[in-house]
Amino acid sequence: MIVWKSVLKSLKQNIFQLSGSIILMALAVMLFLMLQTAIGSVAKSNQDFIKKNHQEDFQFYTSAPLKSETLKKLSQQYQVTLSERTFVDADWGKGGTLRLLSINYSINIPYLETGKLPEKKDELALFKGFAAANHYKTGDQIRLSGKVFQITGIAYLPDYIYPVKNEADLSSDPKTFGAAAASDSAIQSLQSKPGFYYMGEIRKSPFNKEELKKAVLKEAPILKWMDRKDNPRISFVEAKIKSSESIVTTFPLLIAAIVMLMTMLIINRKLKHQQKQIGTLLAMGYFPSEISKAYMIYPLFVSLSGSILGAGFGLLLSVPMTAYYTSYFNVPLLSPMSLDLTGILIAFLLQLLLLSIAGYLAIRQTVTQPVLTLLSAGGGNKRTKKKNLHKRQLYNPLQTENAFEQPFESSCSFLWDCFVFCSGHVWFFDNELCRFNDKENLCRNLSVSLCCLLQGSRGEASFFK
Known part of the structure; x- marks a missing residue:
């Protein structure tokens, strides 16, 4: 007690x-x-978004359009769903681009957050990321390539979750590039012969991709084939x-x-x-x-x-x-x-x-x-303790002598340094990973941070500056 x-x-x-x-x-x-x-x-x-909205498993470009009868035949023969999509890149603002994609109801079905899907040639449903970055909402108007379109809704696109203009781009900037769902008439009003490609969803396994490629090649040359895992937008x-x-x-x-x-x-x-x-x-x-x-x-x-x-x-x-x-x-x-x-x-x-x-x-x-x-x-007397107190100095947790004399202090200090070092670099790489042009500063920041860790410094790393 x-x-x-x-x-x-x-x-x-x-x-x-x-x-x-x-x-x-x-x-x-x-x-x-x-x-x-x-x-x-x-x-x-x-x-759930991938399954309910039927995200594509692959896409391919051909030099000439495939007939609808050919698509139905290939779909039945190889247990896949094939669908054509047309698109056009329209100029927006000062140097910006908005890609209009035709609406598909079998693959890559748009998910509407607000509003409705467009029906007329002067309507479109704007991609959520682009709308939020540029402060658009349902009911607003947007000018593309000199023409005015009505925004009927805000939508998510299953194959443009990470919207990059080209597959080789490393970063996405929703302030300068975005996507929108539009009707065929709206796309043709901007360009009479828009671009096209074909999307595919596997309905049943096993799927023989090489056999499908051979069958498509008999109809038209394949310019590019991209599987879902190789698509950076997904x-x-x-x-x-x-x-x-x-x-x-x-x-x-x-x-x-x-x-x-x-x-x-x-x-x-x-x-x-x-x-x-x-x-x-x-x-x-x-x-x-x-x-x-x-x-x-x-x-x-x-x-x-x-x-x-x-x-x-x-x-x-x-x-x-x-x-x-x-x-x-x-x-x-x-x-x-x-x-x-x-x-x-x-x-x-x-x-x-x-x-x-x-x-x-x-x-x-x-x-x-x-x-x-x-x-x-x-x-021990107080004079000895006071003398020893004045002799105490800041210790480096990585020095062997201090590590044995002060095991708990050294362990705490070393783990704290590791925590600051790791947390800083998690933030650093998450924000700077795609900026490869400044390699000199990247190497310098990493070197300074590592030196600060090894010296037992506190808050001296400069990679946040």
Whole structure:
């Protein structure tokens, strides 16, 4: 009973020291739940979008148009759905381009967010990303190549999720290029002989692509064939979603590891100040297990407090984060946002397990020492302590001498440097990956950041500048 009262009193006195660990733990849980809910909803919506709107499996260009009878024959023979699409690039604004695509009701079916599909030759349904970037809405008018069109709706296109003008382009700029769904008459009003290509969806496996190519070649030469996985307008978004899913787990775990070491550091320091009291309790007949159980309040308090706060904020922020990701990936939210109970349970239990193990190891390291060692701790006069205090310097966690003398401090410092280095470069590559023209600055920024990490610096990396 005396042990529990002493530990609870100490906990109240050191609540401010533990607040940093609690905030970081709440941040880890919040990030995990918020990102897992948002990314999970977007990934499921993307899969539903692909299936319900019949995203293409391949497309090909020919030197001459194929007859409709030929398309029906090839579709039946090779268990695929083939459809022709016409398109035209119209001038918009100052140097901008809007690509008008004919409406198809069998493959790459547009998904309307608002309004309706166009029917007249002066109507079109604007792509969501282009409309948001240039502040267009349903009912507005847009001038293309000298002609005025009425915007009848805002739509998503399954094969233009990542809208690039050419397949070789590395980045998408919705302010200068976009797509729109329009009727055949609207496209022909801009160009009498518009461009064309053919889209295909596999209905039944196995699919013999080479045999289909041979059959098409008998009708007309194939200028270009592109499978779905090679189409950057489709594959780029899927790759981004997968990379985001990996960050959902990695980032919170890294923060949780830092919290674990911070808590070990706090407990270790507190136990050093209370070695005489612990030695006295052991001499009075208390077992090390009883003292360990009492001091386990520290990691349990940090774990439960951080989890509750993080779960609350994570669930609240998951709604705007889901809306942000759907607009970022240009995917309609077809699946309702749902809570993953398994993810919530993992977020609670995993950090509870990690902190409990870390706290127990730190506590057992002290309470299992000999009683005489604990009772004789804290020796030395104040002058010696003051002299040693003045000799203390900032240490480099990568130096072997300091790593052995200050294991907890060195571990926390090193993991913090790794966290800053990794998080900065996740942001850096996500925003600068496509800017290959500035290779000199890219190499310089990476070199400076790595040097700062190896020197144990704090906040000196310059790659954000």
